[in-house]
Amino acid sequence: MDMIRLDKFLSSQLGCSRTDAKKLLREKRITVNGVVAVKGDLLLDPDTSAVCKDGQRIQYEKFVYIIQNKPAGVVSASSAPGDVTVIDILPASMKRKDLFPAGRLDRDTTGLMLITDDGAFAHEILSPAHHVEKTYLVTLERKVTLSEASRIEAGLVTDEENYKPAVLRPVDTAAEKPRYEIVLTEGRYHQIKRMFAFFGNRVCALHRTKIGGLALPESLAPGESRKLTPGEVQQIKLL
């Protein structure tokens, strides 16, 4: 395992600045393997060293993976002055440095949002080359015609874009605003809204229900977040 500096360990695991980490050290609140540590440049093996703050073990997690039920009105960015972001609404206990949303949802789109500090993982689930499916429930202004559905399923070609084939399944087409499930393997800017706008239709509501094999748990209320288990992280990569 790579050795890391104690101040880096503290700032990454506690989500604080290096300055705050140094303050904790000065205040003698940190021990490493039972010995009070005061120097930020102490090198340690994060997997085997017992680092405690105020006597409480800080479990080392190289990366974290958080699932959030994104509410409407929140922006999927790491920081957006003047706006509330998906990072801002995380509970303090989940905050770490370098967290970012893995993929974008529009401000008015709700549902499954992944937040991580693992760049390679984010690339793997977002890159169209990896074909990780993103499933959405879309509420439309009017029903989709058979010919529109087959163009979407074949890979919609517009003047601006060549979209990859998508799966479209009716959920409730008898409703005044019909609902469909749509499954994409790419995530272009305003993709679903633009695909339906191409046919003169309008997206009234959009909610992401699934990424790969991981569904948004019903127990997670809008605005709530929780850490994923390693098994759930694996599920994302399954179709």
Ligand code: URA
């Ligand atoms: N497509 C959209 O148009 N918006 C989203 O937020 C996600 C997919």
